[in-house]
Amino acid sequence: MPGVGAISGAGGVPGAGPASGVAALSGAQGDGQVTGLVAEGLVKRYGRSVALDGFALSVSPGEIVGLVGHNGAGKTTFVEIVSGLIRPDAGRVSVAGVDVLAQPRQARARLGVCPQETSLYPRLTVAEHLRLFGALAGLRRGTLRRAVTSIAEQLCLTEVLDRPAGLLSGGQRKRTQAATALVAERPVLLLDEPTAGADPQTRRALLTVVADRASAGAAVVYTTHYLPELAELGATLAVARAGRVISRGGQRSLLAGLAGEVRVGFAGPVPAGLRRLGQVDGTAGDELRVVTSDAPAALARLLAAGAAPVSIDIRRPGLDDLYAALTP
Amino acid sequence: MVSSGTAIRLGVLSRHNTALMLREPGPVVSRLVMPLVMILLFRPLYLSALARHGVQAGTVQVVTGMLVMFSLLALSVVGTAILTERTWGTWDRLRATSVRSGELLATKALPGFGMLAAQQAEVLLFGVVVFGLRVADPFLLAVAVISWALALLGIGAALGATLRSQSELNMAYDIGGVVLSALGGALIPLSVLPGWARAAAPASPGYWAMSALRSALQGQAGATLRAAAVLLAVAAVTAALGTWRMTRGWSRSRSL
Numbered sequence: 001m002p003g004v005g006a007i008s009g010a011g012g013v014p015g016a017g018p019a020s021g022v023a024a025l026s027g028a029q030g031d032g033q034v035t036g037l038v039a040e041g042l043v044k045r046y047g048r049s050v051a052l053d054g055f056a057l058s059v060s061p062g063e064i065v066g067l068v069g070h071n072g073a074g075k076t077t078f079v080e081i082v083s084g085l086i087r088p089d090a091g092r093v094s095v096a097g098v099d100v101l102a103q104p105r106q107a108r109a110r111l112g113v114c115p116q117e118t119s120l121y122p123r124l125t126v127a128e129h130l131r132l133f134g135a136l137a138g139l140r141r142g143t144l145r146r147a148v149t150s151i152a153e154q155l156c157l158t159e160v161l162d163r164p165a166g167l168l169s170g171g172q173r174k175r176t177q178a179a180t181a182l183v184a185e186r187p188v189l190l191l192d193e194p195t196a197g198a199d200p201q202t203r204r205a206l207l208t209v210v211a212d213r214a215s216a217g218a219a220v221v222y223t224t225h226y227l228p229e230l231a232e233l234g235a236t237l238a239v240a241r242a243g244r245v246i247s248r249g250g251q252r253s254l255l256a257g258l259a260g261e262v263r264v265g266f267a268g269p270v271p272a273g274l275r276r277l278g279q280v281d282g283t284a285g286d287e288l289r290v291v292t293s294d295a296p297a298a299l300a301r302l303l304a305a306g307a308a309p310v311s312i313d314i315r316r317p318g319l320d321d322l323y324a325a326l327t328p
Numbered sequence: 329m330v331s332s333g334t335a336i337r338l339g340v341l342s343r344h345n346t347a348l349m350l351r352e353p354g355p356v357v358s359r360l361v362m363p364l365v366m367i368l369l370f371r372p373l374y375l376s377a378l379a380r381h382g383v384q385a386g387t388v389q390v391v392t393g394m395l396v397m398f399s400l401l402a403l404s405v406v407g408t409a410i411l412t413e414r415t416w417g418t419w420d421r422l423r424a425t426s427v428r429s430g431e432l433l434a435t436k437a438l439p440g441f442g443m444l445a446a447q448q449a450e451v452l453l454f455g456v457v458v459f460g461l462r463v464a465d466p467f468l469l470a471v472a473v474i475s476w477a478l479a480l481l482g483i484g485a486a487l488g489a490t491l492r493s494q495s496e497l498n499m500a501y502d503i504g505g506v507v508l509s510a511l512g513g514a515l516i517p518l519s520v521l522p523g524w525a526r527a528a529a530p531a532s533p534g535y536w537a538m539s540a541l542r543s544a545l546q547g548q549a550g551a552t553l554r555a556a557a558v559l560l561a562v563a564a565v566t567a568a569l570g571t572w573r574m575t576r577g578w579s580r581s582r583s584l
Contacts, residue, residue: 083424109426119417123351135340136425138333180421 035097036060036219037082037188042091044077044243051077052088053243059219061187064210066230067223068323069240075223076116078240079192082221083113096187096219109138114181116192116223118173122166126157126176129165130183137184151179154212155205171202178206182213189213189220195229207232227320239326247326258317258325262290262298265311274307293317337427341435348409349439355405356443363398363451367391371459378517384462389517391455392541395448396534397509399480402447404501406440406484410570411497414488419574429575433567437481444477464547472540475556475563479533482566489573508534533562 042055052074059065067075080086082093084104093100096110120129130148139147152158155175160168165176178194191210195203203226211233214220222235230237230251237254239247247254264278269285277298278290288307292298295314302309349356367390374393375386413419413436422432452469455461463469491497509515511525512534518526529535540555 083420085420085423105426105428108424111424113421113424115417115420115424117417119421121348121416121418123348128347132340132344133421133425136337136422136427138426140336 035094036063037093037095037221039078039082039093040091042078042081042093043089044074044081044086045089050243052081052091055091055240055244057221057238057245057248059188059221061217061219062214064214064220064222064230064233064235065238066227066233066235067221067238067240068225068227068230073240074243075240076192077243079113079115079190079221079223082190083111083115084108110187112137112181112184112186112189112218114178114189114191114194116196118177120165120173120176120180123164125162125164126152126168126172126179127161129176129180130161133180134183137186139184147183151183151209154209155179155182156201170197171199174198174202175205178209182209185213185216185218187218189218191220191222193223193225195224195226203229227318227323231318237322239323241326247322254322255317257293258321259291259293260295260317260321261315262292262295262302263311263313263315264288264290264299264302264307264309265313266308267310271307274302274305277302277305334431337431338435341422341427341431342438345409345436346439346442349405349443355408359398359402359405359443360447360450362401363394363447364454366398367394367451367454367459370394377520387455387459387461388542388545391451391459391461392538392545393509393514395451395541396476396512396514396537397505398451399444399447399476399537400505400509400514400534401501402444403480403484403487403505404497405443406437406481407488407491407497407501408494409436409440410485410488410574411491411494415494429571433485433571433574437485440484441477441481444480445473448473448477461545463545465544465549465552468544468547468549468552469541471556472537472544472552475540475559476537478563479537479559479566482563482570483533485570486566486573489570508532511535512538514538533559536562 037057037059039055039057042052043050044052055074055078057065057067057078067078069075077086081088082095082100084100084107087101093107095107098107098110100107124132127148130151131144134144134147148161149158152161155178157172157175157179160172163172165173168176174194174197178191181189181191189210194206194210198206207229210220210222214233220235222230222233224230236250237248238245262278263281265282265287267286270280270288274288278288281287281289288302290298290302295316299312299314371386371390374390375383378386378389410419413422419432423429452461452463452473456463487497487500491500506515511529511532513521513529514534518529518535518538521529536555536558540552540559543551543555
């Protein structure tokens with residue numbers, strides 16, 4: 001697996017002058033502090049509609065941040081601003097230490113972007129797509145060939161390299177789109193719902209590559225509605241609502257205090273003496289559901305009250321509960 | 329001085345855009361073939377209409393007229409190339425790379441320029457070889473062809489960057505192409521047009537294209553350069569409009 005240095009230097013940086021050279025690309029500032037992606041106070045309005053309202057997010061090198069939120073929460077607008085596609089009305093963003101607004105091209109040279117909507121040339125082959133985006137990222141000849149071969153293998157595209165994008169399946173198109181963003185290693189990756197509508201093979205392949213890139217030192221922003229993916233990636237979370245990040249942290253700390261559930265099944269109807277401890281459920285009224293953040297204690301109370309269950313099912317709070325709690 | 333990185337990006341994008349155009353050759357082939365067919369069919373009509381001015385006048389009118397009309401219609405190749413990138417979402421993919429907006433636009437225009445120049449060269453060569461069209465000054469003719477091609481590129485880029493759908497684009501090309509051709513005297517000689525149309529003719533880039541081409545064929549340097557200057561001004565203004573529009577981008581929050 002390539003180290004941080006591999007990401008820092010791979011492919012060169014088109015347009016990066018001496019003043020913003022390797023140190024900036026690697027995300028290392030003069031004092032040695034590593035920056036990744038930093039966004040502060042981003043505001044974006046469209047007429048009366050406010051897309052971003054003080055959006056702030058920082059991502060360290062090697063960190064994967066799962067950016068979650070309902071549609072319209074501002075995730076894609078944030079991605080578009082960082083990508084240099086639109087300018088914010090206020091705020092600042094830096095990519096690997098380079099100010100996106102002041103030096104947009106140099107910032108984009110440090111960025112790999114996979115937009116939400118699949119955007120491919122129907123008549124160009126997969127290989128042509130990868131060569132185009134690899135070449136524009138500064139890869140040349142042998143390096144470009146190796147990068148194309150490598151990302152195609154990683155994302156299971158080798159068999160379709162010579163097939164026009166218009167003839168690909170939905171999953172292959174998704175993987176090709178992601179491959180164009182990942183063909184050159186970049187210190188910051190923005191992946192906007194890369195697995196939306198994707199099949200399990202596509203999802204598995206993408207998650208593996210994303211995890212690898214983060215291990216190699218890339219700062220990754222991964223927006224998704226599939227919350228289990230974030231658990232699988234070991235991502236920290238940023239929950240967006242109404243144009244700002246309302247909660248940020250590790251999964252464990254954010255999940256602490258959230259209610260999970262204990263379901264206790266009985267051979268017959270739930271005994272009357274136990275019904276006050278939870279909610280009767282099940283098709284025959286033979287199950288007691290207790291919502292609690294302390295499952296062992298709840299179970300102990302039930303047993304102490306004389307419960308003789310035939311089944312016990314404990315569901316710990318998950319990302320869905322967090323999502324529901326924070327984004328009503 | 330162009331840096332090696334810039335030169336490489338320009339090369340990569342030029343090849344890419346040429347490949348895109350050649351993978352959909354239908355519109356290009358049609359714009360190359362149609363003017364020749366129309367010249368063959370309409371030449372007798374123009375010779376008859378301009379008989380008192382001599383055979384050469386009729387030939388000049390039909391060759392330059394069809395050239396201007398079909399090069400205006402060939403604008404669709406340039407505009408569609410930009411619009412399809414917008415609708416595919418690939419333009420924003422390219423904008424999110426380290427490529428400059430100007431580089432994107434220039435390399436998108438380059439194959440279009442080649443096609444427009446080839447179309448004009450083909451029509452003029454056809455006139456010379458088949459109908460004995462006389463060219464007094466090839467250099468002046470090249471100036472006229474290049475300035476007209478640049479004006480067409482600018483107009484095409486501005487339309488492709490501004491209009492919101494292929495149907496809007498088709499409408500603009502169909503109506504605009506025919507109106508500007510007609511006003512410019514490409515379809516009917518200016519002398520035959522009604523007075524109000526003759527007065528409005530200089531508002532059409534087609535008028536200046538006809539003027540530049542006709543003057544160049546007759547070796548009139550002053551008139552050719554004057555018309556070419558107007559065409560280059562049109563190119564500059566429309567290209568600036570197209571670049572400005574493209575630099576702003578098309579967010580999801582706006583149409584397209």
